[in-house]
Amino acid sequence: MGAKPKIAVIGAGAFGGWTALSLLRRGAAVTLLDAWGPGNARASSGGETRIIRGCYGPDQPYTAMTARAFQLWAEQEKYGNQQYLYRTGVLWMVTSDDDSFERGSLPLLREHGIAYEELSAQEMARRWPQIHLEGVGWGIFEPASGYLMARIACQAVVEAFIAGGGEYRQAAVSSHQLEQEIHQGLPLADGQRIHADQYVFACGPWLGQLFPTAVGDFLRPTKQDIFFFGTPAGDDRFSTARLPVWAEHHQRFMYGIPANDGRGFKIADDTRGPRFDPTHGERRVSPETLHTAREYLARRFPALKDAPLLETRVCQYENSPDHHLLIDRHPAHPNVWLAGGGSGHGFKLGPTVGEIMARAMLLGNPPDARFRLARTARE
Numbered sequence: 001m002g003a004k005p006k007i008a009v010i011g012a013g014a015f016g017g018w019t020a021l022s023l024l025r026r027g028a029a030v031t032l033l034d035a036w037g038p039g040n041a042r043a044s045s046g047g048e049t050r051i052i053r054g055c056y057g058p059d060q061p062y063t064a065m066t067a068r069a070f071q072l073w074a075e076q077e078k079y080g081n082q083q084y085l086y087r088t089g090v091l092w093m094v095t096s097d098d099d100s101f102e103r104g105s106l107p108l109l110r111e112h113g114i115a116y117e118e119l120s121a122q123e124m125a126r127r128w129p130q131i132h133l134e135g136v137g138w139g140i141f142e143p144a145s146g147y148l149m150a151r152i153a154c155q156a157v158v159e160a161f162i163a164g165g166g167e168y169r170q171a172a173v174s175s176h177q178l179e180q181e182i183h184q185g186l187p188l189a190d191g192q193r194i195h196a197d198q199y200v201f202a203c204g205p206w207l208g209q210l211f212p213t214a215v216g217d218f219l220r221p222t223k224q225d226i227f228f229f230g231t232p233a234g235d236d237r238f239s240t241a242r243l244p245v246w247a248e249h250h251q252r253f254m255y256g257i258p259a260n261d262g263r264g265f266k267i268a269d270d271t272r273g274p275r276f277d278p279t280h281g282e283r284r285v286s287p288e289t290l291h292t293a294r295e296y297l298a299r300r301f302p303a304l305k306d307a308p309l310l311e312t313r314v315c316q317y318e319n320s321p322d323h324h325l326l327i328d329r330h331p332a333h334p335n336v337w338l339a340g341g342g343s344g345h346g347f348k349l350g351p352t353v354g355e356i357m358a359r360a361m362l363l364g365n366p367p368d369a370r371f372r373l374a375r376t377a378r379e
């Protein structure tokens with residue numbers, strides 16, 4: 001038997017944590033590093049909750065990846081005896097004449113075995129009278145989809161990694177000359193160097209700063225504001241007990257997660273915000289995004305019209321130009337891999353990304369061509 005390949009994974013978010021665990025389980029010797037820890041408040045994976053859903057429109061790899069992710073998340077829950085996947089259902093409200101996103105999702109849901117029902121507006125009104133369905137023509141309900149506890153799941157993945165014999169270190173990689181000097185080993189901010197056969201950088205919104213030549217503006221972090229509104233006392237109509245995760249994919253892509261875990265009713269606008277610095281950015285929501293959230297709430301969930309704002313969060317998306325993931329080798333360093341570009345939808349895919357990375361690095365299976373860095377040349 002040959003020596004185990006030695007791999008360093010930088011970043012313990014959804015992509016890096018799962019990549020480290022998948023590599024370890026397939027026999028590599030893995031060191032996982034993170035500057036602030038798994039699911040930290042600056043990381044894109046650092047929120048309380050993230051949606052897991054199969055509807056993704058036509059002609060895309062993500063419904064299949066989500067179907068596989070469901071299996072891997074469930075296996076991990078069983079392994080760690082801890083729940084972080086909540087199958088509340090996901091409801092898509094279709095309000096546009098152009099329903100090609102929703103219609104185009106259906107064959108892929110069928111093909112990959114993600115359960116769904118097509119619902120008339122009347123049936124939706126019967127099931128969820130707390131939603132004001134004005135303008136909604138029809139809907140898709142994914143009964144077995146729902147949400148993941150994001151920060152907790154990232155921490156659980158790293159705990160499983162450590163329990164399986166992986167080495168985890170809280171350490172920051174220095175970005176100074178990294179792209180030029182990585183062939184001499186991985187430079188840490190404290191002056192030490194780590195040497196491995198291969199490196200995976202799963203640094204989310206930081207990837208462009210770490211690799212200004214290869215990645216640079218290919219991944220743009222944008223500020224995203226999230227709101228949690230208070231539900232009426234003693235009333236569970238706006239909690240996960242009585243309402244599924246919901247989304248409306250129209251002029252704006254609005255989505256939300258009903259109250260859970262003692263928190264309020266979460267609502268967010270998927271529209272890309274201004275550019276954001278994930279290290280130094282101040283995490284304060286803007287009055288404009290609050291206004292949009294309140295307006296939407298008053299229209300779609302009228303009983304929450306005057307609901308008090310309980311909490312806010314600012315996170316950042318790490319957007320690729322076409323919102324496809326980035327999974328590829330660094331063009332100048334064949335032993336350096338890049339995994340990122342979640343573009344506002346990557347969390348659920350973490351386990352599948354880990355599997356794709358492990359197969360690429362240990363077996364030479366190439367990732368989907370849509371995830372390549374070189375696709376920039378075609379734009």
Ligand SMILES: Cc1cc2nc3c(=O)[nH]c(=O)nc-3n(C[C@H](O)[C@H](O)[C@H](O)COP(=O)(O)OP(=O)(O)OC[C@H]3O[C@@H](n4cnc5c(N)ncnc54)[C@H](O)[C@@H]3O)c2cc1C
Binds near residue numbers: 010045172224344346
């Ligand atoms: C508001 C919001 C809502 C979202 N909603 C959903 C959703 O509903 N469903 C969904 O599937 N996805 C959703 N996403 C997207 C998803 O959360 C992200 O795509 C995913 O979490 C990205 O994970 P990552 O591992 O690539 O990055 P990150 O989670 O950012 O992890 C990168 C890690 O790298 C570390 N790091 C960075 N630089 C260094 C360094 N120099 N040295 C060492 N460590 C370093 C960081 O500390 C961090 O922990 C949402 C994102 C946001 C912001």
